[in-house]
Amino acid sequence: MRYAMAVDTKKCVGCSDCVVACQTENDVPIGYCRDWIVEKTTGTYPELQLEIRSERCNHCANAPCVRTCPTEASHYGPGGVVLVEHSECIGCKACITSCPYDARFVHPEGYVDKCTFCIHRVEKGQNPACVSVCPTHAMIFGDLDDPNSDISRAMATRKWKSLIPEAGTKPKVFYLL
Amino acid sequence: MIEEIITSGRMNPEIDPVLHAWGWEIPLYLFLGGISAGILIFSAYFTLRGRQDELPTAVKWLPLTVPVLIGVGLLALLMDLSHVLYAWQLFTNIRWESPMSWGAWTLFIITPLSIAWLAIWLEDIFPKWDWKFDEVKTVINWLKDQKRIMAQILILLSVILGMYTGILLSAFNARPFWNTSILGPLFLTSGLSASAALIVFFSKSEVEKRLFTRIDIILIGMELFMIIHLFMGHLAGTQVHIQAAQMFLGGPYTVYFWIFVVGLGLVLPVILELLELKHKFIPAIVPVFLIVAGNLMLRFIVVNAGQASRWLY
Numbered sequence: 001m002r003y004a005m006a007v008d009t010k011k012c013v014g015c016s017d018c019v020v021a022c023q024t025e026n027d028v029p030i031g032y033c034r035d036w037i038v039e040k041t042t043g044t045y046p047e048l049q050l051e052i053r054s055e056r057c058n059h060c061a062n063a064p065c066v067r068t069c070p071t072e073a074s075h076y077g078p079g080g081v082v083l084v085e086h087s088e089c090i091g092c093k094a095c096i097t098s099c100p101y102d103a104r105f106v107h108p109e110g111y112v113d114k115c116t117f118c119i120h121r122v123e124k125g126q127n128p129a130c131v132s133v134c135p136t137h138a139m140i141f142g143d144l145d146d147p148n149s150d151i152s153r154a155m156a157t158r159k160w161k162s163l164i165p166e167a168g169t170k171p172k173v174f175y176l177l
Numbered sequence: 178m179i180e181e182i183i184t185s186g187r188m189n190p191e192i193d194p195v196l197h198a199w200g201w202e203i204p205l206y207l208f209l210g211g212i213s214a215g216i217l218i219f220s221a222y223f224t225l226r227g228r229q230d231e232l233p234t235a236v237k238w239l240p241l242t243v244p245v246l247i248g249v250g251l252l253a254l255l256m257d258l259s260h261v262l263y264a265w266q267l268f269t270n271i272r273w274e275s276p277m278s279w280g281a282w283t284l285f286i287i288t289p290l291s292i293a294w295l296a297i298w299l300e301d302i303f304p305k306w307d308w309k310f311d312e313v314k315t316v317i318n319w320l321k322d323q324k325r326i327m328a329q330i331l332i333l334l335s336v337i338l339g340m341y342t343g344i345l346l347s348a349f350n351a352r353p354f355w356n357t358s359i360l361g362p363l364f365l366t367s368g369l370s371a372s373a374a375l376i377v378f379f380s381k382s383e384v385e386k387r388l389f390t391r392i393d394i395i396l397i398g399m400e401l402f403m404i405i406h407l408f409m410g411h412l413a414g415t416q417v418h419i420q421a422a423q424m425f426l427g428g429p430y431t432v433y434f435w436i437f438v439v440g441l442g443l444v445l446p447v448i449l450e451l452l453e454l455k456h457k458f459i460p461a462i463v464p465v466f467l468i469v470a471g472n473l474m475l476r477f478i479v480v481n482a483g484q485a486s487r488w489l490y
Contacts, residue, residue: 016185037185044178068348070278071266088266091259093198094277100351100488102196105189110260164488166415167350 002061002144003079003117004172005131006154007054011138014039014052018130018139022056025118025129029108034115035130054130054139057082057103057115058163058171065095065104073112079143080172081119086111100167117141144172181489196352196484202257204476207342209250210284211368211472212375213243214339217291219372219389221328221335229301234380235389237298239372243291251284276345283341287334294331297321339365342476346483354421355483357410363403364476370396371472374446378465390450393468397447404439421486430482438478442471 014037022028022035035056042049059082066074066082073088074095084095089111096104096112107113118128122141126132131139142151154160154176162171183193191198216239223229229236258264268285272278297320299306308314320327343364346355373393380386411422424430446464453459 014184019185032189033185033187036183036187038181039184040179040181042179064349064351067274068277070270070272070275070281071263072270072272073266087263089260090263090266091261092257092277093259094275094345094349096192096198097196097484098349098351102189102192102487102489105192106198106259111263112259167488 001079002172003059003081003122004142004144004151004174005056005059005117005128006140006151006160006174006176008138008140008154008158008176009051009053010176011136012037012052012054013136013138014054015135017133017135018054021129021133022115022118025121026116028113032105032107032113034103034113053175054134055101055103055163056130056173057099057117058101058169058173059115059117061170061172062168064098064100064167064169068094068098070094077116077119078123079117079119081117081122082114083116083119084112084114100164100169101171196487197481199257199480199484201477202253204473204480206250206253206257207345207364207476207480208473209246209253210342211339211364211476212371212469213246213250213291213368214335214342214365215368215370215372216240216243216246216375217287217294217331217335218339218369219376220294221331224324224328225332229298231382232380232385232388233301233382234385235376237301238379239376240291240295240298241302244288244295247284247288247291251288276341276348279337280341280345283334283337287331287338290327290331290334293320294327297324297327336365339368342368346479349483351488352483352486353414353417353488354411354424354486355479356418357407359403359407359410360479363400363407366396366400366403367472367475370400371469374465374468377450378461387454390453394447394450394454397443397450397468401439401443404443417486417488421482424482424486429485430478433474434478438471438475441467442474443468446471 016037019033019035028034035054038053038055040051061080063082071088071090073085075083077083091106091110104112104114121128127141131141140151140154142149144152146152159177160174161177162174187193219235220240223232223236255261267281296317340361343360347358347360350356370393373389373396376389377386408422411418425434446467449459449464
């Protein structure tokens with residue numbers, strides 16, 4: 001099992017519904033967020049191109065946060081999802097500085113927090129909160145090891161990219177182009 | 178034009194707009210760790226060479242400060258931890274891939290060892306001290322018999338401690354400015370240089386002063402060489418590394434780094450030390466202050482600049 005997510009940049013309108021859904025579902029403290037929207041504009045007016053991406057922890061297969069954690073609090077959970085065990089986290093912030101995506105933050109209670117791919121929902125057979133609310137169905141969540149899953153089909157039939165693959169992290173959030 | 182902005186208003190504290198997860202605590206700790214490592218290396222090395230009576234400041238006196246320096250450093254480190262009540266979790270694991278982990282273990286061994294090391298010299302420093310309990314004397318005498326092996330272990334662990342203060346940062350490829358393996362040797366050398374300067378300042382013996390002034394000049398020369406290498410490496414690297422180097426070559430850190438760290442912290446003191454060797458009178462406090470302040474500033478600038486360098490956006 002290899003859980004992954006694909007965001008269709010042709011469908012995403014940047015409404016931030018995924019951000020709000022995540023904050024509600026995961027009780028994210030006010031002023032923090034585990035996912036966010038990036039708008040990338042390229043070109044010169046009037047020839048402009050816009051790419052909208054819903055971003056979050058990339059649940060990297062070669063995660064620098066897991067590597068630099070001194071206590072094994074950052075670890076690979078079910079399906080390769082990168083998780084933080086709160087009671088093992090000492091708050092040294094090595095994982096925060098080692099994440100090229102700036103996906104982590106210190107929770108007001110002291111431990112380090114980030115996107116969990118809503119593993120508590122996924123284990124019940126549901127989609128992560130952000131995926132389930134997307135009004136344009138721009139997000140696909142699933143198992144890369146299953147060749148018939150929606151995400152495997154999308155990756156096989158569409159052009160895609162991941163963010164800074166050159167950082168060597170093997171990210172598992174993909175952007176359909 | 179390429180413009181990449183976060184439109185959902187992400188403003189996570191300490192992450193946005195520029196990463197600032199590590200404040201003053203970490204650079205202060207790296208500085209104190211580096212100086213402690215330097216003092217212990219000199220003390221242990223010259224003990225092994227049998228020069229303890231010729232070089233009393235380096236071998237016997239300065240190690241007295243090490244437990245205090247490490248203690249203050251550890252306190253700063255603990256203050257940085259946001260989930261500090263779980264700090265004991267550091268010692269339920271050994272994770273070889275995490276420099277933070279083997280740094281914690283090194284400190285775990287080197288702190289008591291540095292106290293045992295200074296105990297060896299207490300009788301030499303305070304000959305009239307009344308020990309009251311015979312057991313203390315027995316323990317100290319036993320420690321004295323282990324002097325050689327202790328010195329060897331101390332050198333090994335202190336080199337690890339001095340290097341790790343830099344390797345800790347270079348292990349993060351997410352921060353291009355830190356992502357160079359020369360930070361380890363650079364921080365080790367600069368820690369050695371600061372402790373050599375302190376020895377020159379506190380020493381009362383002319384032989385010792387001259388020896389450590391010479392050592393310091395060589396160390397500062399090596400440091401300058403490594404700083405040039407640091408930038409050569411970055412400029413020959415990928416776009417993000419070039420951008421990281423440019424923060425120091427025209428960017429926001431240019432003045433602080435080249436004037437304060439390199440100019441006032443390395444070049445000027447090395448000139449003063451050369452004049453001192455030529456028997457010109459230089460007030461002893463001037464070069465030592467410049468070197469130690471430059472040392473501290475180097476850590477602050479490197480820790481800050483690393484967090485400001487990035488891949489995305």
